[in-house]
Amino acid sequence: MRHFLPFILLLTSLPLVAQQITFTATVDRNNIAVGEQVKLTITLTNGQGGFTHPNLGGLEVLAGPMESSSMNIINGRMSTSVSRTFILTATRPGDYTIGPAETRVGNNVIQTDPIRIKAEKGSGAPTDRQLDQAQQANRDLFVTLNLSREKVYVGEQVVATYTLYSRHANIEITEQKVPALTGFWAEEVDLGRNTWDDGLKVVNGLQYRTATLKRQVLFPQRAGRMRIEPVTLALVVNRNAFNPFWSGSRLDIKSNAVELQVLELPTGQPAGFSGGVGDLQLGVRTDRTTVPANEAITVKVKVSGRSNLKLLEAPRLDLPTDMDTYEPKVTDRITVNASGMSGEREFEYLVIPRHEGLYQLPPVTFSYFDTKSGSYRTLRSDSLRIEVTRGTGGGVAGAPQDPAVQRSDVRALGQDIRYIRTGDLKLRPRGEFLYGSGAYYVGLAAPAFIFLILLGWRRKQLREAADGPGQRRRRAERVARQRLHAASAALKNSDRTAFHDALAKALEGYFADRFNLGPAQVTDERVRQELSAIANGELADAFIRLKREAEMARFAPVAAAPSQALYDEAATLIQRIETSDR
Amino acid sequence: MSTRTLLLPFVIAAGLCTVKAAMAPDSLVKRAAEAYAAGDHATALALFDSVALTHTSAALEYNIAHCHYRLGHIGPAVLHYERALLFAPGDEAIRADLELARQRVLDRMPTLPASPLRSLWDRLRGGQDPDQWAWRSILLVLGFFLLLSLSLFIRTRGPRLTAMVAAFLLLPFALGAIVLARVRHGELTGRGAAIIMAPRVDVLSEPRNGATKLYLLHEGTRVLLRQRNADWYEVRLDNGGVGWLAAERLEPI
16 A cells, blocks of 8 residues: 555646646736727636636727637646737726736636726827818828927927828838927837827828827927927838839828927026926935945935936935045936836935944935926935944954044035024123223222221321320329229228228329339429429329328338228329329 | 115014013023024024114124124124124134125225234233223222232231232232223224125215215225214225215214
């Protein structure tokens, strides 16, 4: 049993491989101009039975479905394939979605992916007036020149289409003279093979076959009324290959001329205007946000949309000054078709940061003229954060980092005024100054004034201090009074010795002070001499007597009682001398 | 079309703000600084101007000059930088920015080479406070008399002499401070120079319209004032020329 198992597996696997089912829907292109055709192909491989047709989402079927099927047996493996083809067209501009087609496999339903088709307003058909004019010249064969728009801004694209209308079956174009376009930058639309269009066009009751001879996307370069001269064709019609004697008839035909009104772009161009006119988007991305110093970062600025993309100038990258960059590499993915020029232009900048740090690149701005709103628009990317890590250094690997190698002078980039002063502006009332005010003069004069007062006082004090005898005389009474006071205290204590002692000192001291004498100079003669001038010597006698009494009492062995009378007499005496000597 | 017309809205705004300015100059200054930081220089100028109606300082004049500079009014910018410099003569920032503003004046003026002596003198006079020399003179005079008074009361001969010598050493400084205070006051109140405010103006030979034209001056040019005659100033140009200018065409610093 064991060696049967691989054999059975092999048998069962054979049909499995053969019946690998695929179910796809494809179109030959996703963007069309109105009136252009798109081919839809739905293919079912190894399916059983049929499939339902998708919802075409408003697209019109020009032809189809055309079915083809095939069967292959390769190395014993059989595969079948059924495909149906539709030729579709859009009658109006817009976004169309072709829904999923379905097929049944066993109990499952397989669907194709929906397909989006974008139809843009194309060059359109020529106007009736143009057709009438062209038809009048030659009813059987004529060429029209048609512009997609009649009024554009400088730089805005306009599609010029040359269409041949013919009732002859057999035509050979021998010469085609296209006038030189001045004031335009032109981009040719690749038409592929020159063939008749499908279907017939009816103009004023006559049926024509049509063919697009030439299609150009024009970008006017200056404002004003611009005239596009007619195209001239030389043809041979109805040549019969089987009749060598009939070489056909030669014809020269001329298309109509058209005029285009080109408007000047309004004034007030933003700084860094790219020259773009149309409808654009901006995308900015970097390949990495962390980079070692001295290694390159790629910053890709992608501008996409419908515009004169090939004429766009590179937006300026506002880089920190210690980052280097070079001229950007420009990559175009631009299609030029009946609806004009669209696609994207990518500017690839190589940015090399020289020093480590965290950098915030300012947003990339891109200004263009928006034809829809008729105004300038500025697109702004997000700002980019780039972290530059320490590089390996530009020198030899492993060499010590020598700071002197990379040193350079400080680069001056510009000059501008500094920033305003903030914080405390030290405001002061306008027009008020300390100098010249009353307060100032008072402030100056006050110290001088105070000094003068101090000076006067000090002078007086010094003068008095220098006058010694006078001072002593003035103090004499006060000192004597103090001594008498001591005597009076002794009297109260009945201290005999102290009383007489104080009394004698008071009298002698007073006299010495009063007449500026030394203690030894207080003699009777002196007293008499000094005091005789006062009250006829009576005071002198009284003084000498009192002095003797006090001295005797001091030194007498027999104690005389302290006498109040003696004290009173001394006090009165001093008082009298003092008052009489005025 | 002159700067005057351009300035009209600011003058009106300043007028409206007068009452507020009297109330809170600090908050106005704060709001003005915020407006300036936000790049709204016109609003900042109106607010600074309203503060300037009642107050002044080197920093305020400097800020007003900045607003004018940013708004492209080159005449007023030079005028206010000059005023700021008058308040703070030694200030390097004001001097540098005045130099930048002068570079945008159409008339090329012979600028004096910066001599070290001159800048030393500027720094000596300088400072943010115009009253500083008045205060210093008061303090020095006070110090002089204090030392003298002290010497009166010192009994010992040596220290008493020291105090007196110190006092008389202080005296020249005190007198110098008074002189400087007087010089600064003269600078701040005197009308020695003026800035042309009209875009272009003719210097005439006589103080009347229609007199012979001598020179053509442009906005921002500095002239020295010599004398006034009714609505005319006799001015002296940096190149030595003398002539008459209508008073309304210039603004004394």
